[in-house]
Amino acid sequence: MGMILKAIWSQLVTLYRVLLHTFTPTDTVSYPEEMPYLAPRYRGRIVLTRDPGGEERCVACNLCAVACPVDCIALQKTEDEHGRWYADFFRINFSRCVMCGLCEEACPTYAIQLTPDFEMCEYDRQNMVYEKEHLLISGQGKYPGYSFYHVAGKAIKDKDKGESLNEATPIDVRSLLP
């Protein structure tokens, strides 16, 4: 008997709750006339960002490519004359991308970031293939201020050995001081 009463009560509460929802504002918007709000961390179109100095953040380490569950990122490392690594080409096949964000999580330099832009429809699948020039933006994206090369101990143009975060000046190997 108690069981049956409990079940009836539950049904009534459910009906009440549903009824209550008819008075709340609707979540559905008439897209595309009206744009929904998307949080800054919404996972849409992928971009490559630049560091505070305006240089490409991507160092072509390949971690995004290996993290990608659909293998839609391909890139090749190259180097400038000062030893800075960057991508020779960087290609994302968005027709395969599932916007999972694992590439962004894997990226050690905050270079690859997902943006709230999801409007990427094309009539031709080939147009879903983005190269570096399509991916690279001029800003720093969601993580301003970070520059990988100023943390890492590799010398590049205008940043010598010992000038990174937490680094002492290069030692003098020929010193005999105790």
Next chain:
Amino acid sequence: MPNIIVDGQTIEAKDGANLLEVLLNEGINVPYFCWHPAMGSIGACRQCAVVGYANEDDTRGRIMMSCMTPVSEGARFSVNADNAESFRESVVENLMLNHPHDCPVCEEGGECHLQDMTVMVGHRDRQYEGLKTTYRNQYLGPFIGHEMNRCITCYRCVRYYKDYAGGDDLSAFGSRDRVFFGRAESGVLENEFAGNLIEVCPTGVFTDKTFSKHYTRKWDLQTAPTVCQSCSLGCNTYTSERYGEVRRVHNRYNHEVNGYFLCDRGRFGAGHVNSANRIPQAGIRNSDGRYDPVDLETALSAVSDLMSSSDGLIGIGSPRASLEANEALIQLVGEENYCNGMTDNECEMHQVILDVLASDLITPAMAEVEDYDAIIIVGEDITNHAPRLALSIRQSIRQRAGELAESSGIALWHDAAVRELAQAEKSPLTLLTPMADRLDDVATHSIRLAPNEIINKTIEITNAVNDATPSSAREIAQTLIEAKKPLIVSGTSLNSPNILKATTNLAIAVAQHNPETGIFLCAHESNSVGASLLGSDRSGEALLATKPNTAIVLENDIYSRFAEGALESIDHLVVLTPLDDSTASQADVVLPAGSFAEAEGTFINSEGRSQRSMVVFKPKGDIAPSYQLLTRLAGHAKQASTLRSELAARHEALQPITSIAPNEQFRIAGSKVARMTHRSSGRTAMSADISVREKRQPEDQESALAFTMEGNQQQAPAALRTYSWSPGWNSNQSIHKFQDEVGGPDRSAVDKRPLFEQTRRLTPYDISVESEFDPGQIVILQQHIFGSDPSSNEAEEIASLIPQPYVRMNSTTASSLALTHRGGAKCRDIEMMVLVDDDVAEGCLIYPSIPATTALAGVASTDFTAIEGWIAPSEAVKASLITTDGAR
């Protein structure tokens, strides 16, 4: 076999092993850095700590380094004890204090031993808040990059470079926490085995510069097991590809051949596959002498027309091509019209090698050379001609150290102790060479003789074996007779069959006194022994003497190998070659042959071992393996395995080549062996710039390997394994996971199937010296590790180390020819620098075997004339010559 107890579990340990080896043999993961299976223990890094207990009642125990702990019956240890684990974690934390935050831009990332060990011990957060020590890097040459900040001071590099490889220009400098590993000043690393630093260094201090230029992470490489083509030793390599080009060559462990190490020519010489000099497409010479690129079908039908209209057709094979390709050529032209492409002289030399391999003399494998305790090298420049063997010979001189250690009760793995004990004591090594040799520093006798005197001296030593009259020859003979295992080494670099014959006679004589006597004769090219087996009875000259008018040439630069006159009768030339060379530029039709990375093949090395080299990647366009092109000409394309069985059916001796590696039907649980790793990335984007529709992966009909990431890899037999990896072991240190015993043979390696019955008793050769060398006019071609192999010369970095032309002689010869040191000399319009070096044997003129001097073939010493007022180019003599430059 003592039984030890580790964490309550009883383990049967190998006699005389250290605890670290025993634990690794058991599959227990113990982190380590400074220990290396080929270099023993020094206990420098403190990483392999375990807890040792005094007895059953001891519950506290004490921390000890497993690599420095001998095992004894009933000893008790714990790997998992809390204090051992926290100790190991703190060691990594300390080693990482100064490690830069640069894994993403480090070439070692993804196959880094330091990364693996850090994950293994569970270290995560850096607690130290002080500043990191930094260093300035050095330029170490075109092969090796230097990033000293990453160093964890394990000392492996200097132990390998100085102690193992015998180099003297890399060292530890500085004091306290300023220790620096590098050269006294920037410059090219001089040692021929410097490339192994890349694999020896547990982190990214020494990295592969040639690989970094088109860097790819290990997980993205498509790899196949290959056999090095740079000399006759057949070292095992992994050749890796990405985006249609060869990216790098890594060592492939073969316990009996190259072990853990390669030479720099083999490691950095594969760039020829990507060379701009590759023949990408078939070509037919048109009426104005230029090539018209044509499609393969047109070219093949042009060749068929030439063949059917020919008046005398021959096929010239090659000691550089695989057995399969040579067999395809035999099938196309018929055995009677085929030669193996060697000159008379080469045939004669390699016949001696075949005789020795088939005889009852012991012919050791390259790794076994390390066990011989008295060696004589007769007229062979090992370091330049068969480089990896020199590294084995360097280890063999430590036999004496081993004896001393044994008598003092010191285990051999106690590396520092054994070296300290032995000091400069070494096993006897005698060199009979016409010039200074890279092995001089470890030799007990270095004797400089002209080639004819080398033969005489060898005959003298042979006679002294049975004649106890005291003499210098008897002294050398005595070291051989009295040794436990004497070894006699020679080779083809002086181009003298008599040297090989005299050496063989010496081995026969010594073997009568000492049944352990071994003989190692170095052949000239990657498949010289195999090609000789196919037809050493007829040389190229003999076949050309039949005046054929059409020749099909297989991967053989006959215009530099044979004298111009011998080739006069040929009106029509068909050439199959991967690289444009002097023969290709004479051809009527050129067919684009696959390089070693694009064609499967079986090669027989100097020790008579047949080895299979697999295809790394599908070649571009019309490029195809030579054997496919040739069998298509003969009717229809045949598979490599078909050619092998047909060859084995005809040649009794070649039976084993069909079973050295599984054929294309081989499957593991229904699938082939994958060439790609299971983490290979970018599959749906790699070719998306051309078409977004993913291409079907190419299928491999020829072998049991697949061009995919699907398939079994871990259980693949050694001959098919495509990379070395095991969970938690991403670096090449994972090799031990494939061995039953660390440093021992691969668990799945096929037993060596000898090609020869090795029962025939050899009778000593008759030697006539007079015919071979004219005493006043001895001109010797010196082999150069960088410069004397036409394929590796095409690799950009190797090419940058090829020496400039020079001519070397001693002061007497120089004054008789009116030449001065560092002056200029001219011969056949080639200008070269004169090096006067009293380490050159009397009356000999030495010039390098490099592309710039090919025109000098057959010159006499009087043809060299001085150039007045010649100014030497600043870099006339490069690194590979520095220690043999008399003016050093």
